[in-house]
Amino acid sequence: MDDSEKIDIRVLTLSQLRKIFENKGLFSYRADQVYNWIWNKGVHSFDLMTNISKESRSLLNLNFEINRIKFDITQKSSDGTIKNTVRLNDNHIVESVLIQTKNRRTASVSSEVGCSLNCDFCATSKIKNIRNLKKDEIFDQVFLMNKQSLNYYKKPLTNIVFMGMGEPLMNYNNVVSAIDKITHPSFLGFSPSRITISTSGIPKLIKKLADDGVKTELAVSLHSTRKKIREKIMPFTKKFPLETLKESLVYWQNKNRKILTLEYIVWNLINDLKDDVNSLLEFCKGLNVKVNLIEYNSIDNDSFQQAKNSVIELYKKELSKSNITVTIRKSRGKDIDAACGQLANKSNKFFNLTE
Numbered sequence: 001m002d003d004s005e006k007i008d009i010r011v012l013t014l015s016q017l018r019k020i021f022e023n024k025g026l027f028s029y030r031a032d033q034v035y036n037w038i039w040n041k042g043v044h045s046f047d048l049m050t051n052i053s054k055e056s057r058s059l060l061n062l063n064f065e066i067n068r069i070k071f072d073i074t075q076k077s078s079d080g081t082i083k084n085t086v087r088l089n090d091n092h093i094v095e096s097v098l099i100q101t102k103n104r105r106t107a108s109v110s111s112e113v114g115c116s117l118n119c120d121f122c123a124t125s126k127i128k129n130i131r132n133l134k135k136d137e138i139f140d141q142v143f144l145m146n147k148q149s150l151n152y153y154k155k156p157l158t159n160i161v162f163m164g165m166g167e168p169l170m171n172y173n174n175v176v177s178a179i180d181k182i183t184h185p186s187f188l189g190f191s192p193s194r195i196t197i198s199t200s201g202i203p204k205l206i207k208k209l210a211d212d213g214v215k216t217e218l219a220v221s222l223h224s225t226r227k228k229i230r231e232k233i234m235p236f237t238k239k240f241p242l243e244t245l246k247e248s249l250v251y252w253q254n255k256n257r258k259i260l261t262l263e264y265i266v267w268n269l270i271n272d273l274k275d276d277v278n279s280l281l282e283f284c285k286g287l288n289v290k291v292n293l294i295e296y297n298s299i300d301n302d303s304f305q306q307a308k309n310s311v312i313e314l315y316k317k318e319l320s321k322s323n324i325t326v327t328i329r330k331s332r333g334k335d336i337d338a339a340c341g342q343l344a345n346k347s348n349k350f351f352n353l354t355e
């Protein structure tokens, strides 16, 4: 069997792997040990699996491979944020970011090579969507950033956000399978409440998350609740009217009883009027939400400029008056293009930690 015919072992479930071991006349508990090496210890070579018999290791080497990702370039921002250029097994590139704040170390992971959506204000949307990431490629980003966090910050990750390249719900199955592995007590054992899926709002799939019992937090990039404006800045939303989006959020919240986060950027001459604030307040009715007003990181598009502070303060004041928690989020990693909406494979012009 040549290498191209080998199966990536991580596509197999544990019971499939046990069956293969049994069929080859090997003890099925060996499959559990192998599974532990690949999903708990992050080992990428069968030869390093020291408690596995030689016979089993030869069988594994003959039939399987373990695809791996690699952090090609690692850059550190002046605020301590770390951006990784991630090389996938087939040489495609995505990016992931490790952000340290006072009490948190958050890994922002990518879910697609490029993005299948077309938000006008986002650098990633300018990259052609090539493919979805596989569950192991998502898992490995978290695994490696956990090691990186221990190395640079001397503490493990506390949070994970699906806020890197791509729309996570457009890669639903792989994202949810990766979360299964990340949260499984025998593997990374991460609490689902410390994981946030950040979506631009795909109603059918938000409902599916609720129906499938995915217990992560949910954040929605809203940016405008006025139909024409939202459709202009996020053209894909023409297919998903705001009423349908709201209905899906109510549905999700009825099943989850968790606070929902609304991500919102305020731009000059786009959504900086009192009408925009009022419309947002109306949208929030009937939902238990907190609103993050996010600082905008400009990309090469003059149409989008961060609104004046006075407008952001107006949003904050009006939302607070309605008892909605509001946070003004300062961007991290701006000097290395690692901030929200800036990920576009532009590494190599800043300080490179891997050299």
Ligand code: SF4
Pocket (backbone or CB within 6 Å): 115, 116, 117, 118, 119, 122, 123, 124, 125, 164, 165, 166, 167, 200, 221, 341
């Ligand atoms: S904002 Fe998110 S969903 Fe929209 S294009 Fe960028 S990466 Fe894709």
